[in-house]
Amino acid sequence: MFPVELAEIFLDRLERLGPRYNTVVTVTRERALREAREAEEEISSGRCRGPLHGIPYGVKDLIATSGGIPTTWGAAPFRDQTFEHDATVVNRLGEAGAVLSAKLAMIELAGGMGYRQPNASFTGPPRNPWNPERWTGGSSSGSGAAVAGGFVPFAIGSETWGSILSPANNCGVTGLRPTYGRVSRQGAMALCWTLDKLGPLCLTADDCGLVLEAIAGVDPKDPTTIERPFKYVAKPPEGEFRLAVLKGAAEGAEEGMGANFERALGVLERVASVEEIEFPGLPYEAITRTILSAEAASAFDEFTESGRAAELTAPEDHYGPYARTVVLAKDYLKALRLRALMAKAADEAMEPYDAVVAPTRRGVASPIDIEFRKVSPGMTSDVMGAVGNGAGLPAISVPNGFDEDGLPTGIQFMGRAYDENVILAIARTYQSLTDWHQRHPQDLTP
Amino acid sequence: MSEKEAKGVESEYLFGLVKEMYGDRLGPDELEEVRKGVERIVETSKELRAVKLGNWDEPFSVFRPYRKEE
Secondary structure, three states: OOHHHHHHHHHHHHHHHHHHHOOEEEEOHHHHHHHHHHHHHHHHOOOOOOOOOOOEEEEEOOEOOOOOOOOOOOOHHHOOOOOOOOOHHHHHHHHOOOEEEEEEOOOHHHHOOOOOOOOOOOOOOOEEOOEEEEEOOOOOHHHHHHHHOOOOOEEEEEEOOOOOHHHHHHHOOEEEEOOOOOEOOOOEOOOOOOOOEEEEEEOOHHHHHHHHHHHEOOEOOEOOOOOOOOOOOOOOOOOOEEEEEEOOOOOOOOHHHHHHHHHHHHHHOOOEEEEEEOOOOOOHHHHHHHHHHHHHHHHOHHHHHHOHHHHOOOHHHHHHHHHHHHOOHHHHHHHHHHHHHHHHHHHHHHOOOOEEEEEOOOOOOOEOOOOHHHHOOOOOOOHHHHHHHHOOOOEEEEEEEEOOOOOEEEEEEEOOOOOHHHHHHHHHHHHHHOOHHHOOOHHHOO | OOHHHHHHHHHHHHHHHHHHHHHHHOOHHHHHHHHHHHHHHHHHHHHHHOOOOOOOOOOOOOOOOOOOOO
């Protein structure tokens, strides 16, 4: 199939089905067809740029795009915001020949105001392609849903704490959170400078590897990017993989999540050793939570002072930014000092292993109209997320089954810093032994 | 003063500051939620403060003086 025909198919799905699920903010039809025509001409003349050439994709709507295409940050006060430039990640995908087809829905301001229920986007509550009465996860809601629904072949999301893995889990797709600094954040909305990462959501680990290869790399416009070139090579080890299960990581998981996690471990034991480990005793969640609160307070200081939080969609986001304005500087600095211990402790604990494995979340997609804490009281603990995001470690979530209501569940593999190829190889091997990633919502299958 | 009392005092002072700065734009229910938010922040801070660090334990960030490339 040629790029223009391919683009037309996905543009049609984005325009026809996207609104049903509140998945899309803007379909970039004109730009997509222009890029598709350019790709078609190049490919026809024998110049193929690589595996993404002519492939449509969408980006979370916190990633800047030029040409008058709005970049809304998912929030009503910014619904008419435009930029003169494309974000580095969009430029890199353009260089790879990919076709920008949509700006995808997201939780307003990437969830940075403390939302507690799904109706927290000016585009409406993001509905799950597996069941529109359920939530997609967030804050990269549209990025997860658009891939699950077959509205785009791949999407770019962002994660500060959980925002790629959560929609990957809820929507039954593969989501990769790269190592901090692997992908330039230039042109992306800042929520927390030392926690924000951009990464792909795709159907398979292989696709995530290919997309990461296209978007990774040092960028003079983002001083946090690292001088470590990334080439996707999902080569399994000579022997078996070495996996560690974090003690207690599956405790309190919903029945379907827990059962599917155990079954997945059974599959993995065919290709891996599995041992239980514990991270040394540190207040991991307090460390990352404090960094997040303090940096978000600063990043949105002018917005908070302006009082425009009252214009946000979720009622709890109207007052959400105020409490954290009183995080003390000494506590933020203490968190940054403890982060150093956390990073070393996590790396030491993980050194003998290829990855730490856990259920991606404790539960499946929650109902669209209920507060999270009412659905899953006491299920807020997330040591994997605190360590992974606080220490900037890569993780990938892949689908590992469905619960009794037909909702997808996910399993995550978290690696040591810069070990994306290792966790991609594990995820790829798992997907070669299972077919969960090949299942799609029946209502949306052509 | 017990740790619980100290925590309560700190929360009240910090909440008072938020109320002073932003109280005019928040309703009573919203202010109550902000109070709970401040209590959670103080709770979280206490967890951090409970860990003893050495004088030499630096923040995990590196400051480099800037000079424009010539």
